[in-house]
Amino acid sequence: MSEVLNRVVEYSGKNPYACYQCGTCSAVCPMVRFMDIPPHRAIRLLQIGAGALVLSSNTIWICVSCMRCVDRCPRDVAPGVVFEALRLITLRQGIDKLKYEEIPNIEEAPTLAIVSASRKLTG
Amino acid sequence: MSSEEPRVGVFVCHCGLNIAGVVDVKKVVEEAKRLPHVVHAEDYIYMCSAPGQELIKKAILEKKLNAVVVAACTPTMHYETFARAIEAVGLNRYRLEMAVIREFSSWVHADKKKATEKAIKLVKAAVVKVADNSPLEPVKSRTVRKVLVIGGGIAGITVALDIANAGIPVILVEKTPTIGGKMAMLSETFPTLDCAQCILTPKMAEVARHPLIKIYTNSEVVDVSGFVGNFKVKILQRARYVKIGDCRLCGFCERVCPVKVPSEFNRGLSDRKAIYIPFPQAIPPAYVIDKANCRHWVDGCDKCLRVCPTKAIDFNDEDKLVEEEVGVIIVATGYDLYPAERLKEYGYGLYRDVIDSLQFERILSAGGPTKGLILRPSDRKPVKRVVFIQCVGSRDINHLEYCSKICCMYTAKHALIFKERVPGGEAYVFYIDIRAAGKGYEEFIKRVQEEFQVNYIRGRVNRVYRDPKTGDMVVVGFDTLTGQLLTVKADLVVLATGLVPQLPYELASKLKIPFDKYGFVQEAHPKLRPVETVTSGVFVCGVAHGPKDIAETVAQASAAAAKAMELLYSEYIVKEPLVAVVDRDLCSGCRVCVGICPYGALELVEGKAKVNELLCEGCGACVVACPSRAIELRNYSTKQLLEMVKAVVK
Ligand SMILES: Cc1cc2nc3c(=O)[nH]c(=O)nc-3n(C[C@H](O)[C@H](O)[C@H](O)COP(=O)(O)OP(=O)(O)OC[C@H]3O[C@@H](n4cnc5c(N)ncnc54)[C@H](O)[C@@H]3O)c2cc1C
Numbered sequence: 001m002s003e004v005l006n007r008v009v010e011y012s013g014k015n016p017y018a019c020y021q022c023g024t025c026s027a028v029c030p031m032v033r034f035m036d037i038p039p040h041r042a043i044r045l046l047q048i049g050a051g052a053l054v055l056s057s058n059t060i061w062i063c064v065s066c067m068r069c070v071d072r073c074p075r076d077v078a079p080g081v082v083f084e085a086l087r088l089i090t091l092r093q094g095i096d097k098l099k100y101e102e103i104p105n106i107e108e109a110p111t112l113a114i115v116s117a118s119r120k121l122t123g
Numbered sequence: 124m125s126s127e128e129p130r131v132g133v134f135v136c137h138c139g140l141n142i143a144g145v146v147d148v149k150k151v152v153e154e155a156k157r158l159p160h161v162v163h164a165e166d167y168i169y170m171c172s173a174p175g176q177e178l179i180k181k182a183i184l185e186k187k188l189n190a191v192v193v194a195a196c197t198p199t200m201h202y203e204t205f206a207r208a209i210e211a212v213g214l215n216r217y218r219l220e221m222a223v224i225r226e227f228s229s230w231v232h233a234d235k236k237k238a239t240e241k242a243i244k245l246v247k248a249a250v251v252k253v254a255d256n257s258p259l260e261p262v263k264s265r266t267v268r269k270v271l272v273i274g275g276g277i278a279g280i281t282v283a284l285d286i287a288n289a290g291i292p293v294i295l296v297e298k299t300p301t302i303g304g305k306m307a308m309l310s311e312t313f314p315t316l317d318c319a320q321c322i323l324t325p326k327m328a329e330v331a332r333h334p335l336i337k338i339y340t341n342s343e344v345v346d347v348s349g350f351v352g353n354f355k356v357k358i359l360q361r362a363r364y365v366k367i368g369d370c371r372l373c374g375f376c377e378r379v380c381p382v383k384v385p386s387e388f389n390r391g392l393s394d395r396k397a398i399y400i401p402f403p404q405a406i407p408p409a410y411v412i413d414k415a416n417c418r419h420w421v422d423g424c425d426k427c428l429r430v431c432p433t434k435a436i437d438f439n440d441e442d443k444l445v446e447e448e449v450g451v452i453i454v455a456t457g458y459d460l461y462p463a464e465r466l467k468e469y470g471y472g473l474y475r476d477v478i479d480s481l482q483f484e485r486i487l488s489a490g491g492p493t494k495g496l497i498l499r500p501s502d503r504k505p506v507k508r509v510v511f512i513q514c515v516g517s518r519d520i521n522h523l524e525y526c527s528k529i530c531c532m533y534t535a536k537h538a539l540i541f542k543e544r545v546p547g548g549e550a551y552v553f554y555i556d557i558r559a560a561g562k563g564y565e566e567f568i569k570r571v572q573e574e575f576q577v578n579y580i581r582g583r584v585n586r587v588y589r590d591p592k593t594g595d596m597v598v599v600g601f602d603t604l605t606g607q608l609l610t611v612k613a614d615l616v617v618l619a620t621g622l623v624p625q626l627p628y629e630l631a632s633k634l635k636i637p638f639d640k641y642g643f644v645q646e647a648h649p650k651l652r653p654v655e656t657v658t659s660g661v662f663v664c665g666v667a668h669g670p671k672d673i674a675e676t677v678a679q680a681s682a683a684a685a686k687a688m689e690l691l692y693s694e695y696i697v698k699e700p701l702v703a704v705v706d707r708d709l710c711s712g713c714r715v716c717v718g719i720c721p722y723g724a725l726e727l728v729e730g731k732a733k734v735n736e737l738l739c740e741g742c743g744a745c746v747v748a749c750p751s752r753a754i755e756l757r758n759y760s761t762k763q764l765l766e767m768v769k770a771v772v773k
Contacts, residue, residue, distance in 0.1 A: 022514075022555040023582035027601035027608070038606050072468075074519035 004051025004089065011085035016046040018075040025069035025079045035059040039069055039079040046082070060086045061097055065120065091123035098122050129254035132163040132188040133246060134179055136170035136195035138225055143168075145229035147239040151194060154243045160254045162186055171201050176208040183212045190214075190256065192249040194222040194242065215258030217700075217758060222249035248767040255766070256758045259700040262736045266352035267450040268691050271296065273344055273630075274455035276304020277673055278665025278680045280326050282453050285684035287335040291691055294447055295330065296358055297340045299387075301405035303327055304457050308388065310487035310495075312673060313536040314567040320490065324404040331406045339445070340407060347633040348723070350737050351660030352450045352696035362440040364412035365398070369435035372400065372408055376427035376436065384416050386492075390482045392500060393492035398427045398436075402490060412436070450696075451660050451687040452634060454644055455680065458666040460620040461516035461523060468586045469512065469618055475501040476596050477587055477616045479515075480533060487540050497544055499615045501594070506548070506614040509541055510598045512584050513554040517621035525641060527621035528670040531558045534619045535568050538577040551578045551611055553600050561674070580609065587616055622670045634661050635722075643669045654683040660696075662686055701757050702739035703746060705732045709753035716745035716754060 009015060025039035032038050036057045037045070045054050054060065060083045070078040090097070098121035103109060133155040137143035148166045155164040163186045167175045170193055182188060191214065193205050198221045206216035224242040232238040270286050272279045275297030283293045295302065306312075307327075309319035330336050339360050346357035382397035389395075397417040400410050418424035419438055428436045463471035463479045470477045476499045478486075485491040486498070497506045511534045516522040531554070538550040557579075559568045571577050584600040590612070598611045624642040631638060636656040637645045644663040647655040654662050664683040665676040690696070703724075712730040724738035725745060732745075732754070746754045746761075755761065 020518075020555065021603060022518075023601045023603035026603065026606075027583045027585040027599070032601075032608060038601070040601075040603055041606065072521075074514075074521065076520055 002046075002049040002051055004055060004086075005046050005049070007089050008046060008051070008082055008085045011088050012078070012081045014076065014078045014081050014085075016043050016077055016082060019043045019047065019077040020075060022074060024072050024074060025077075028068040028072050029063075030066060030068070031062050031064055034062050039063075039083075043077060043079055043082065051086075055086060055089065059083070061121070087120065091121075094123055096122040127189060129160040129190050130162045130186065130188050131158075131160045131190045131192060131250055131254060132179070132182050132186060133158075133161055133165075133192045133194065133250065134170055134175075134182075135164070135166040135224075135246075136175070136193065137166060137168045138195060138229075139168065142195070142225050142229045142242075145232065145235055145238045146224055146242045147235065150239050151224070151242050151246060155192075155194075155246050155250070158247060158250050160190075161250060163188060170195050171204050176204070179205065179208050180212045183209060183214060188214070190218045190220075190253045192220050192222055192246060192253055194224045194246050194249070196225045197221065197223050217256055217259045218253060220249040220253040220256065222246045244771045247770040247773075251766040251770045252758075252763050255760070255763050259757060262698040262700050262702070263695045264352055264698070264737050265694060266691055266696050267354075267448045268292070269294065269447070269449045270451045270453060270687050270691070271344070271354070271356055271447065271449040272453045272455060274298075274304070274457055274665070274667065275302030275330075275338070275340070276455060276457045276665060276676075277306045277323065277326075278455035278457065278667070278676045279304070279453075280323075280330055281677050281680035282455060282664055282684045282687075283330055283336050284326065284333070285681055286687055287333050289684075289688055290335070291688065292335045293337070294358075294449065295336055295338045296342050296344055297338065298343055299401070300341050300363065300411040301401045301407070302330060302338065302340065303402075303404075303406070305481070306673060307402060307404075308390075308481055308488070309484050310489075310491075311536065311540060313532045314561070314563045316536070316539075318489075320404065320488075327404065327406040331408075338407060341411065344630060344633075345444075347452070347630075349448075351658075351690070351698075353737070354449050354452055354660065356447050356449060356452070358445045358447060360443045360445055362414070362442050363409070364414070364417075364437055364440045365410045366435045366437055367407045367409040369433045370409035371433055371435075372403075372410070373432060375430040375432065376410060379426040379430050381424065381426065382416050382418055384413070389485045389492045390479070392478075392482055392485055409435070450691050451662065453683050453687060454626065454634065454636070454656075454661065454663045454667050455665045455683075456624075456626040456630075456667045458622040458670070459625050461623050463515055463618045463620045465522065466515055466618075469515065469584065469616070470587045470589075470596075471618060474587070474589055474596065474616075475499075476589075476614065477618065479618050479620045480530070480537070483537055483617045487537070487544075495544075497541060497615075504614065506541075506545065508549045508611075508613045509538075509551070509615045509617060510596070510611055510613040511537060511550065511552045511617045511619060512587075512598075513552065513619040515618040515620045518555065523621045523623065523641070525621075525670070526558065528558065529672045530619040530621065531556075532561070532564060532567070532672065534617075535559070535571045535577075537617060539571045539575050542575040542577065549578070550575075551580060551598075551613070553580050553582060553584050553598075555581070555583070561672070582609075622666060624667060626667055634658060636661055636663070639669075643667065654679055654686055660690065696737075698737060699741065700736070701741045701759065702736045703734045703741065703743070703754050703756055705734060706753045706755070707731045709751045710749075711751050711753070713750060715748050715750060719744050719748045 023040045037059045042054045063083045070080040152164045222245040228242045269292045341361040345359045349355045376398045380396035383394040385391040386395040388401040489495040517527040582601040582603040635658045639645045662683040664679040710731045717725045724735045
């Protein structure tokens with residue numbers, strides 16, 4: 001198993017090998033049109049040891065954690081949860097994906113939005 | 124046991140390298156020779172082979188052995204083999220024990236020394252046991268040469284005809300007012316596309332006129348007792364309110380009946396009356412009154428009675444409880460479709476133009492609600508574009524974990540018939556994998572794709588909704604092969620819903636047959652005993668056992684028929700005599716054993732417990748429960764078991 005996959009399993013408790021590529025996740029994903037790699041293909045890349053491609057894609061950051069794919073996944077691979085694990089791999093290296101100084105009018109932004117963005121995009 | 128001194132022979136099998144690769148068989152033989160009562164021991168590469176069996180026979184005769192231990196595989200595997208061998212030279216088969224040194228030693232241990240020690244201990248235990256085994260005779264009982272078949276689908280019909288044609292009487296019990304099952308609802312059948320009714324209704328008619336088949340429709344089995352060869356069953360026959368022999372199917376009653384309810388046979392796509400016949404070729408050929416919806420019991424309506432020319436209607440008809448005795452029971456209760464409304468995203472139950480697969484079969488049927496024209500249910504507009512969604516419920520841990528096996532094929536069939544009937548029509552199929560492994564099946568799929576140009580999309584559907592402006596259905600799905608999100612407009616959406624079993628839990632427990640984890644009947648062995656259940660004399664066939672198509676259902680039904688006939692061929696059922704025995708002097712009549720016996724084999728006779736040897740399975744629950752220690756298992760006496768334990772721990 002590749003290093004990325006090991007970590008995914010450890011952090012998420014999910015098993016990407018269970019995926020049979022039905023594409024339900026990609027069908028239900030509200031953000032799929034903005035992703036470089038659709039969710040089902042990201043899982044496929046993990047299976048063949050190409051997790052690095054997924055890590056460097058925008059897919060895991062575009063994911064809004066709506067968890068529709070987790071609800072509907074017929075094999076409990078739960079891509080939404082796997083993506084969370086993939087984000088952690090980057091964030092735990094101390095790489096933050098949110099630069100507060102780049103948020104326009106941060107004083108006026110809703111607190112809730114900032115809190116959830118911080119949770120998702122910073123380590 | 125017999126009064127003569129035990130003279131035990133021990134035969135140690137190598138099982139090729141299966142045993143000899145780990146266990147030192149020579150050492151086992153040497154040790155065995157030293158044991159009390161043992162007068163002979165030897166080893167051989169395959170004890171179960173003909174020369175191996177000859178060794179045993181020869182030793183019995185030459186050394187005058189009166190008991191035998193074979194140290195080899197398991198009794199399940201080869202007890203019968205060795206029992207027959209020793210019987211051939213005059214020994215009683217219960218003077219044989221097997222020491223399981225393969226499964227319990229060589230296969231599960233790597234340390235050769237310890238594995239050998241364990242094998243020796245197992246042999247020691249078997250020797251002390253066999254020395255004290257009584258010679259026994261099998262328990263015998265007469266069989267009732269009659270078969271009960273539960274379920275009148277194509278499985279039940281086939282099994283009933285096979286058995287009755289062999290001269291054995293059959294009782295066929297069907298829950299609904301007609302036999303035929305789901306097959307009667309189908310249009311044409313894959314892979315050859317013969318019309319279902321054309322191949323089914325002649326068989327139904329054959330059942331009806333067969334002198335050896337008695338049909339109970341509107342009926343259910345409510346109680347089962349007894350055992351293989353001697354089952355007693357109670358059948359609840361619900362009142363039909365129409366006398367079967369008198370009804371001429373003129374249909375006057377139906378015309379005057381004021382009540383309309385959705386037709387089960389057309390799966391709600393048309394209405395029927397409160398007095399109805401499910402379909403014109405139904406067997407028995409007679410109308411039936413649906414009491415729950417009939418107005419007679421509300422306001423005394425008797426319009427049907429007044430027009431019936433043969434006075435076949437009888438509002439005083441009553442439910443009847445019928446008792447029958449049979450030797451064999453065959454379960455053929457078939458399936459239902461998984462409730463598609465549980466997959467909310469597809470809108471079944473919400474939109475009339477989203478239908479399930481059996482509804483589409485009815486639409487395609489010449490005798491169906493649209494006479495075979497493909498019209499959408501909401502406004503009867505001809506369908507030009509149809510979307511099929513496969514794996515609805517199946518292969519999904521949120522619904523049915525298993526593959527329903529036949530949906531790939533029936534969906535391909537649906538698409539083909541649609542394209543044939545609607546020139547210029549478009550058909551889309553959302554699928555995950557196409558499973559078409561039967562004979563001629565792959566070719567069928569190829570034809571559908573190539574010749575009929577059905578659009579197969581490998582992916583799943585997000586949701587189905589109605590376009591409020593056009594009234595069309597809209598299907599949003601994903602094509603995993605191109606990575607495209609697709610939106611397909613359609614007049615009709617057909618859901619390939621999975622198959623679920625129909626056998627109720629209560630009936631299964633009365634029959635003492637286990638379910639698999641999905642509620643299908645568990646077969647006794649998945650490969651070698653596919654139509655038997657663990658309860659002797661109860662067999663299963665058709666979709667009750669697991670999803671399958673008609674060809675496979677029929678093959679399995681004939682297999683079950685053959686098994687039933689095998690059992691009923693001889694006049695007697697023979698059973699192992701390794702059962703519980705009560706010492707009447709010790710029994711206090713406290714009834715503890717009666718309550719604890721899972722097989723209902725114990726009863727109190729003249730104040731003392733008595734074992735029905737035909738029902739007793741020799742589980743030993745009563746032996747342990749008895750506070751007076753009045754019960755023992757034959758050849759598994761407490762004394763024997765303690766001696767075995769001592770032999771092992773010494
Ligand atoms: C949409 C669709 C299309 C299909 N098309 C094809 C095809 O083209 N070709 C093909 O080979 N196969 C096809 N099949 C499969 C086919 O329907 C089954 O293989 C076949 O009907 C199985 O027969 P059965 O007798 O086991 O079950 P069933 O047909 O379900 O019959 C069971 C019978 O038992 C009765 N019953 C149930 N419970 C009880 C009870 N407790 N007491 C008494 N009676 C009871 C039921 O009322 C029913 O009459 C299709 C299936 C579907 C869903």
